Amino acid sequence: MSAVEHPLGISFEFFPPTTDAGKEKLLGVRDALAAREPRFFSVTYGAGGSTQARTTQTVNTMRQSGINTAPHISCVGSDKGALRELLAQYRETDINSLVALRGDLPSGMGGTGELRYANELVEFIREETGDHFEIAVAAYPESHPQAPSFERDLENFARKARAGANLAITQYFFNPDAYFHFVERARKLGVEVPIIPGIMPITNYTKLARFSDACGADIPRWMRKQLEAYGDDSESIQAFGEEVITRLCERLLDGGAPGLHFYTLNQAQASLKVLDNLRA
Ligand code: FAD
Numbered sequence: 342m343s344a345v346e347h348p349l350g351i352s353f354e355f356f357p358p359t360t361d362a363g364k365e366k367l368l369g370v371r372d373a374l375a376a377r378e379p380r381f382f383s384v385t386y387g388a389g390g391s392t393q394a395r396t397t398q399t400v401n402t403m404r405q406s407g408i409n410t411a412p413h414i415s416c417v418g419s420d421k422g423a424l425r426e427l428l429a430q431y432r433e434t435d436i437n438s439l440v441a442l443r444g445d446l447p448s449g450m451g452g453t454g455e456l457r458y459a460n461e462l463v464e465f466i467r468e469e470t471g472d473h474f475e476i477a478v479a480a481y482p483e484s485h486p487q488a489p490s491f492e493r494d495l496e497n498f499a500r501k502a503r504a505g506a507n508l509a510i511t512q513y514f515f516n517p518d519a520y521f522h523f524v525e526r527a528r529k530l531g532v533e534v535p536i537i538p539g540i541m542p543i544t545n546y547t548k549l550a551r552f553s554d555a556c557g558a559d560i561p562r563w564m565r566k567q568l569e570a571y572g573d574d575s576e577s578i579q580a581f582g583e584e585v586i587t588r589l590c591e592r593l594l595d596g597g598a599p600g601l602h603f604y605t606l607n608q609a610q611a612s613l614k615v616l617d618n619l620r621a
Pocket residue numbers: 384385386387388413414415440441442443444445457458459460478479480485486487488489493494495497498500501510511512513539
C-alpha cells in the first residue's frame with residue numbers, strides 16, 4: 342500500500358516565513374503540495390511564543406487550500422495563561438489539530454515556564470479542552486539529544502502517549518532500523534498510537550549537517566562521504582538525496598510505517614520528487 346493510499350497518508354510541515362517574498366513563494370508551494378491531498382499540513386512555532394503571530398498567520402494561509410492545518414505549540418518559556426489564551430483562539434477559529442512540543446529556548450532567553458515537558462503540555466491541553474484537538478507529539482528513534490539514555494527517552498515518550506496524544510511524528514533519521522526498533526520498543530511499553538516517520542529531503546549538505554548536529558540525527562558515514570565528495574555540485578547532491586530518501590521511504594512503508602511526514606523547509610520540489618518515485 343503506498344503512503345498516499347494509506348489512511349494516515351502523507352503530511353507536510355512548514356515554517357512561518359519572515360519576508361514578503363517568502364510568504365509569496367509559500368503560496369505556490371502550498372498549492373503544489375495540496376494537490377497531493379495530504380492528510381494535514383503543520384506549521385512550526387518558535388519556543389517562548391516568538392513566532393506566535395506568524396505561525397497563526399501561516400496556518401490561516403495554509404488552511405485556505407482546504408487542507409487541515411495543525412499549528413505546533415510549545416510550552417517552554419510560556420505560562421499557563423498564555424497557553425490557555427492560544428488554545429481558546431485556536432478553538433474559536435476551528436483549528437482542531439495540534440503538534441504539542443516542549444520546544445527549545447534560544448540560549449539566554451528567559452526561564453523554562455510553568456510546564457517543563459511535552460507530556461505536561463499534552464495533559465494541560467486535555468484538561469483545558471477535552472477531546473477537541475487531535476494531538477501529535479514528537480518521537481526520537483535515535484534518542485532526544487538531552488536524554489540520559491534511550492530507555493529513559495522511550496519512557497518519556499510513552500508518558501506523552503498516556504497523557505492523551507493521538508499520534509506521534511518522529512525526528513528525521515536516515516537509518517530505517519532505528520525507526521523499526523523504536524516502534525517495536527514503544528509497542529512493548531504499551532504505546533499504541535501511530536508513529537509516523539519524519540522525512541527530511543536532502544537538498545543542501547551544509548544545512549543538513551548543521552541541523553543534524555543540533556537535533557541529534559545521525560547522517561551515516563557512507564552518506565556523509567558521498568555528500569562531501571559532491572562539494573558545490575548541488576545537482577548531484579539533489580539527485581543522490583532523491584534516491585536515498587526514496588529508498589528510505591520505500592523501506593519504511595514496506596515495513597509497516599503508517600504514513601510519511603515531510604519536513605519541507607518550505608520547498609515543494611524535493612518532497613514531490615520522492616512521492617512521484619514512490620508512486621512509480
Ligand atoms: P519532551 O518530550 O518534553 O522531551 C524533551 C527531553 O526531556 C527529552 O530528553 C526527554 O527524554 C526528557 N523528558 C520528557 N519528559 C520528561 C519528564 N516528564 N521527566 C524528565 N524528563 C523528561 N521545536 C520548536 O521549537 N518548534 C517547533 O515547531 C518544533 N516542531 C517539531 C516537530 C517535530 C515533529 C519534532 C520531532 C520536533 C520539533 N521541534 C520543534 C523540536 C523540539 O521542540 C525539540 O526537539 C525539543 O528539544 C524537545 O521537544 P519535545 O516535545 O520532544 O520534548
